[in-house]
Amino acid sequence: MATTYNDLYLDIRRRFRGTGAFDPTRTARELICAAAGKTNEEFVRDSWLYVPPEVEREANALAARYLAGEPVAYLIGEWEFYGLPLDISRAVLIPRPDTETLAEHAIAAARACAEPRVLDLCAGSGCIGLAVAKHVPSARVLLGELDEEAIKVCRQNIRRNGLTARVSAVRTDARERPSRLLGEFDVIVSNPPYIPTADIETLDVSVRDHEPRLALDGGADGLDFYRAICGKWRDALREKGKLLFEVGIGQADAVLRLMRASGFGDVQILPDLNGIPRVVFGTRWEEI
Secondary structure, three states: OOOEHHHHHHHHHHHHOOOOOOOHHHHHHHHHHHHHOOOHHHHHHOOOOEOOHHHHHHHHHHHHHHHOOOOHHHHHOEEEEOOEEEEOOOOOOOOOOOHHHHHHHHHHHHHOOOOOEEEEEOOOOOHHHHHHHHHOOOOEEEEEEOOHHHHHHHHHHHHHOOOOOOEEEEEOOOOOOOOHHHOOEEEEEEOOOOEOHHHHHHOOHHHHOOOOHHHOEOOOOOOHHHHHHHHHOHHHEEEEEEEEEEOOOOOHHHHHHHHHHOOEEEEEEEEOOOOOEEEEEEEEOOOO
């Protein structure tokens, strides 16, 4: 029996309801658009047209994978963060709304400088650094990332958002001291791996089985990257430069202490939109 796009949409949405799926209406529409290669506007325009059999099979296959726990962003290959469209692959974490709190404060820190140099360390998709570049036209941004496949995603997103003149990506290990060739920065922002190793197996299947472990595992207590960045990257900041971190639930006080012990001043903790301590930042002062 021939099926219209609207019939297919209603069927997939029905399958998602009652399963705990997030926003079944939006998810069903996005998966069908991905299978058909259509925009949302084209989907609405064509909703009463019949679906080619191969598109129907692909949409149903994507729906089955989603119900098995695979995140929508990986199924459709893109996501939005802070108003920016981003390419997404399984080499990078899916940007979360919580991280927009970090982006907001990184943008504010960059705006306080005349012509800021900004480093997004452990950049993943490049979402934070790209948000800074988009909203601070005077900024020059470097996306630092260890994984080669993630660097490819960063470069795709630089091009996709028209920021090639002011943003570049480079292979960088946040756990090692930076090369002097990187120069100095006014702002370093990082959303590093912060899940304690033993906790990874307890994560939701959508994270545990699909998102890259390299971007999740923060060591035994989840703080390995904070220790390394505080201890080894301080000198990559100019005097009065800002270091900003995203932190996991329950980690803010420990990261604050690490920053203070590494010589950062004015260290503060800020909540996300749900009131959870999410951002820790401080200022580099010259040693006396």
